[in-house]
Amino acid sequence: MIYLCATPIGNLEDITLRVLRILSEVDLVAAEDTRQARKLLNHYEIHVPLVSLHQHNEAARTEQILGWAAEGKQIAVISDAGMPGISDPGGRLAAAANAAEVDITVLPGANAALTGLVLSGLSCDAFFFGGFLPRKSTERKKALEAVRSLKASLIYYEAPHRLVSALTDMAAVLGDRQAAAARELTKWYEETIRGTLGEITAHFSTTAPKGEFVIIVDGYTESVPEGTDETDIRRAVLDEMDAGASKKQAIKSVARRSGLSKNEVYQKALDLPTDL
Ligand code: SAM
Numbered sequence: 001m002i003y004l005c006a007t008p009i010g011n012l013e014d015i016t017l018r019v020l021r022i023l024s025e026v027d028l029v030a031a032e033d034t035r036q037a038r039k040l041l042n043h044y045e046i047h048v049p050l051v052s053l054h055q056h057n058e059a060a061r062t063e064q065i066l067g068w069a070a071e072g073k074q075i076a077v078i079s080d081a082g083m084p085g086i087s088d089p090g091g092r093l094a095a096a097a098n099a100a101e102v103d104i105t106v107l108p109g110a111n112a113a114l115t116g117l118v119l120s121g122l123s124c125d126a127f128f129f130g131g132f133l134p135r136k137s138t139e140r141k142k143a144l145e146a147v148r149s150l151k152a153s154l155i156y157y158e159a160p161h162r163l164v165s166a167l168t169d170m171a172a173v174l175g176d177r178q179a180a181a182a183r184e185l186t187k188w189y190e191e192t193i194r195g196t197l198g199e200i201t202a203h204f205s206t207t208a209p210k211g212e213f214v215i216i217v218d219g220y221t222e223s224v225p226e227g228t229d230e231t232d233i234r235r236a237v238l239d240e241m242d243a244g245a246s247k248k249q250a251i252k253s254v255a256r257r258s259g260l261s262k263n264e265v266y267q268k269a270l271d272l273p274t275d276l
Helices: 017-023 036-043 058-071 091-099 112-120 137-145 160-174 197-206 232-241 245-258 264-266
Strands: 004-005 027-033 050-052 075-078 105-108 129-131 154-159 178-183 192-197 213-217
Touching: 004 091, 017 075, 017 105, 036 050, 036 213, 050 058, 050 232, 058 075, 091 105, 091 160, 091 192, 091 264, 112 154, 112 192, 112 213, 137 160, 154 160, 160 178, 160 197, 160 213, 160 245, 197 213, 232 245, 232 264, 245 264
Parallel strands: 004 075, 004 105, 027 050, 027 075, 129 154
Antiparallel strands: 154 213, 178 192, 178 213
């Protein structure tokens, strides 16, 4: 059996009794960083052989782990923090184990994305986890465009030195939505900054971002026109544009939602700017 085990994301108490038991019972632990893992295991007085499993040896090591599991060895897999496989090694091993019909299971526990989402106060009904956004602004904006109209909270991991540029691109592509930046979760100096993307960007432009961050952004919400008179329709078009739609997209969407033809909406919005 292969056990993918969640480990703490900062607070060493955030590990389950089951994970501790399995870590002390297995023949071998495959860890993203063996030195980090040794510190964790020493803390719980667990002494077990360790091998590395990181992004540079994942393919070869996966084959080896499957071989050991087929020989009857019990193997636990841990990453540096949180759930293996979530922006961490482990996913490829799970896929390979399933394909090779090797028994694999997950021992749940700490995860920064879900902790940040619940703490943000934004809707947890539906969410999209985007991992780390691309480093280059043009690619980052493309990735954000693709989720602009998702009616789900958006969750991203971000490094402190890219936080402000990521927030700036988010506001440009998604509109100035409600959001939260949660840092150093589960640690005693955990902090969550809430507000619009613009407000959070302004905060971190004067206070240097430090530590590990999760960014959570409100999902897309269609503003339903209250009526079909000119004021309602113009307001609905402007709301859509404010959320990042082009004028053409906004007219199309408002026409669909209001029951008016595109031309009727177009006529009412004629003198609105093409760009906000
Ligand atoms: N596997 C982990 C999980 O389940 O959350 C994520 C690993 S990923 C390589 C590391 C990123 O997760 C960090 O750069 C940060 O964005 C986020 N992260 C991890 N721990 C965090 C914490 N305590 N507070 C805020 N974000 C955290």
